[in-house]
Amino acid sequence: MLDSIPSFARLVAELAKFPGVGNKTATRLAFFLLRQPKGQAEALAGAILDLQRNTRFCSVCFHITEQDPCALCCDPGRDATLLCVVEEPQALLAIERSRSFKGLYHVLHGALSPLDGIGPEDLKIAPLISRLEQGGFQEILIATNFTVEGDATALYLAKLIQPLGIRVTRLAYGIPMGSELEYVDEATVNRAVEGRRDI
Amino acid sequence: MKPQVSQAIILHHSDYGEADRIVTFLTPDHGRIKGFARAARKSRKRFGAALEPYAEVLIHWLARSSGDLVSLRDAELVKLRSGLRRDLETLTLAGYGCELTEVLFDESGIGVEVFQLLQAFLDHLDNEGYSVEARLLLEVRLLSLAGYMPHLQHCADCFGPLPNGPVGFSAAADGSLCPGCDGGRGILKVDRLTLGTFGRILQTPLTRFADFKLSPRSRQEGRALLGDALRCHLHRPLKSLEFLNRFSPGESP
Ligand SMILES: [Zn+2]
Ligand SMILES: [Zn+2]
Numbered sequence: 001m002l003d004s005i006p007s008f009a010r011l012v013a014e015l016a017k018f019p020g021v022g023n024k025t026a027t028r029l030a031f032f033l034l035r036q037p038k039g040q041a042e043a044l045a046g047a048i049l050d051l052q053r054n055t056r057f058c059s060v061c062f063h064i065t066e067q068d069p070c071a072l073c074c075d076p077g078r079d080a081t082l083l084c085v086v087e088e089p090q091a092l093l094a095i096e097r098s099r100s101f102k103g104l105y106h107v108l109h110g111a112l113s114p115l116d117g118i119g120p121e122d123l124k125i126a127p128l129i130s131r132l133e134q135g136g137f138q139e140i141l142i143a144t145n146f147t148v149e150g151d152a153t154a155l156y157l158a159k160l161i162q163p164l165g166i167r168v169t170r171l172a173y174g175i176p177m178g179s180e181l182e183y184v185d186e187a188t189v190n191r192a193v194e195g196r197r198d199i
Numbered sequence: 200m201k202p203q204v205s206q207a208i209i210l211h212h213s214d215y216g217e218a219d220r221i222v223t224f225l226t227p228d229h230g231r232i233k234g235f236a237r238a239a240r241k242s243r244k245r246f247g248a249a250l251e252p253y254a255e256v257l258i259h260w261l262a263r264s265s266g267d268l269v270s271l272r273d274a275e276l277v278k279l280r281s282g283l284r285r286d287l288e289t290l291t292l293a294g295y296g297c298e299l300t301e302v303l304f305d306e307s308g309i310g311v312e313v314f315q316l317l318q319a320f321l322d323h324l325d326n327e328g329y330s331v332e333a334r335l336l337l338e339v340r341l342l343s344l345a346g347y348m349p350h351l352q353h354c355a356d357c358f359g360p361l362p363n364g365p366v367g368f369s370a371a372a373d374g375s376l377c378p379g380c381d382g383g384r385g386i387l388k389v390d391r392l393t394l395g396t397f398g399r400i401l402q403t404p405l406t407r408f409a410d411f412k413l414s415p416r417s418r419q420e421g422r423a424l425l426g427d428a429l430r431c432h433l434h435r436p437l438k439s440l441e442f443l444n445r446f447s448p449g450e451s452p
Binding site: 019020037059112114116117119147148151152155159176177178179180183 | 211213216217218240241247248249250251252253279281282286287290291294295297298438441442443445446
């Protein structure tokens, strides 16, 4: 049936590529968009294009940003002796939401995974180490996920960082094993940051 | 479709879409199975930590009429084995053991003995941590269960006895070679005592890992000969092997 309305079918096909969206939901969304005023569709299309055009990764911490370095890296109110290392930008946002951390961040963009062949050179680890070697940091809080991959990454980083004479801490195990920070509630993240312990 | 339930070891998982997960697990009676766990990353209600690699679980699934993925209904954690996370060496060796098992046997070719062996290996690492011995014991037993064990204590060509001292060995030639048969094929030199040691290990119970202590020479020669035998039979290089060589001090091949 949709084949007879190519532009409708095309939109459904594009929407169905979204995470968690199947054909049924995509069709519902397409009907919704069909009934919107013309300006609304343009605003949506413009927002998507702007996101792609204007955002990039911060050259210091690798968080998503429109300005480089990002607002977090440029904020003089943040504690520049404290650095929190996370796997993904979503985890950074989860920690920010918990309001428990006032230092700077570093986003690795992944975690070590021997079985998937993801090694240290596939992550932003080299820039992390050169950031640390420039000095100034007194504590590195490793906030990788509580999964096998997150734990492997934390163990690897601790091994690399300890010789630099910097204190290395890890989120407290209030966070259940197997969890990804993105999906943990704010209060739990807050407690885990407060209760962080040395590795 | 009839619901199935089994004891299982989680070998590997990968993320799928926004919050789903694809999980490979090993069972004693159904071989290796790949399943789809809907919303496993987001919701902890149904799976919790029970889909973490190397965990032992009681897993419930529904076979599908088509496709190779079963649908995971529920997983109860029996043992997380969090002792594996004590250091990078232990964690990497656990991953290597699972990948080696996965690559050496096809899905249906895994029997209960392979399950028990991997289970005992992971339990040992969970309690005692990394050791070269644990790795070698797993390798030699997996090779033997897969039917790939090279001839150790007699000549692979003439089945004659081997002299004392260093003996030629080549997995491609199916094992040890006596001086008369060697003809330059025995690329490795392995002491006869080492060959005897590994021959005797194969007589010990499959699930025993504690209290094995090998001499530095047996460790080194054992690694070389088992490495040669594994390379001969693996249809793809192991991703975890590079990590193991890299993260385990004194482990350079
Ligand atoms: Zn930044
Ligand atoms: Zn011979």
